[in-house]
Amino acid sequence: MKKKLILRFFTIVNVMVITAWSLSVGVLLSFKTSPLYEDVWAQLGLSKVKASNSIKESFLNGYLQYYSARNFRNIATGNREGVTRDLLAYTKEYVQGEEFRNAYLEYRNNQKPKEPVLPQTPEAVRAKYIADTKAAIENLEKTLKAVNDAEMKKSLNESLEMFKQNLSDAEKNKSELLNLMIEGEKSGYEYKKQTYANDLAAWENTYPASPNGYIKQRLQEMLDATEGVDYNAQLVVKGDKKYFVNKAYENKSSNWKMAFRAGKEVTATARAFAQAWLKELK
Known part of the structure; x- marks a missing residue:
């Protein structure tokens, strides 16, 4: 607190x-x-x-x-x-x-102090990650159509391939990045819970x-x-x-x-x- x-x-x-x-x-x-x-x-x-x-x-x-x-x-x-x-x-x-x-x-x-919000479920984290990745792919594809510079096209295509690979891994439950995000959601909640416990003790004392x-x-x-x-x-x-x-x-x-x-x-x-x-x- x-x-x-x-x-x-x-x-x-x-x-x-x-x-x-x-x-x-x-x-x-x-x-x-x-x-x-x-x-x-x-x-x-x-x-x-x-x-x-x-x-x-x-x-x-x-x-x-x-x-x-x-x-x-x-x-x-x-x-x-x-x-x-x-x-x-x-x-x-x-x-x-x-x-x-x-x-x-x-x-x-x-x-x-307010109790921390419960963490997102692994399913919710995965669904959001997939949706965000699809949106990023769509935006990159639109950008590529409007770009004429060869070097920029090359860079955007590399990014596009990376996002497509990320999407494929996530849909097959093989994404290390997605697993890290899920673990991060859990550990973040545990940290917030400890902070809340400390704040609550301080509040009761004050x-x-x-x-x-x-x-x-x-x-x-x-x-x-x-x-x-x-x-x-x-x-x-x-x-x-x-x-x-x-x-x-x-x-x-x-x-x-x-x-x-x-x-x-x-x-x-x-x-x-x-x-x-x-x-x-x-």
Whole structure:
């Protein structure tokens, strides 16, 4: 299975909340109407339509879009932990619901690899080979009638004789080439069967039967990606972009950099929430 989604993060706080937004698989979030969540969306600069469309489009395109960390930077320092916790609480509540479960199972099923088509029978391979050879002979005979160049006629006649011999051998079941084609059909199918078995095993590992298994994977990915972030790393401005003074940090993953931009306050809160949630899921 060639396609293993390498999920990125939806917002900076999504260093953790990816577990809900990424897994909703295009299902529009049924946002609560309580003042608590309305305040969260307002402070993050999100709207129901914008967030929902981003979730849907990110899955259709195979990666997650995310919003600028400036949304969190604009929130007063003392409020960032609270906003993060509220957003994570909503995330947890949503992914434990029936809507998310149904969406995940449908998405999982859509990612399942397809079984290989059964190989053609020897009789079918032989019939096609004979039909194709007859067609080639007919075309060569037509071409020969229109060709005047002696050298070209000679070359075409040699090809014509070869095809006629191939046809005769095939009709008498004496064609080595046809036997190779039949064996190739069998061996090709065996290879596809093995590939399918490997893809199926990878699919079952990537998309567990239980949504909780998938949630656990996303939580662990978040924790791995945000471990050891140097929040005191210095930046230098070059042109209209900022770069790490420590060049080694430029090779860090985009998720590590997003956690850095979100800041220790937000990321630490998200990590603690993720760790506690993981313990509940074990």
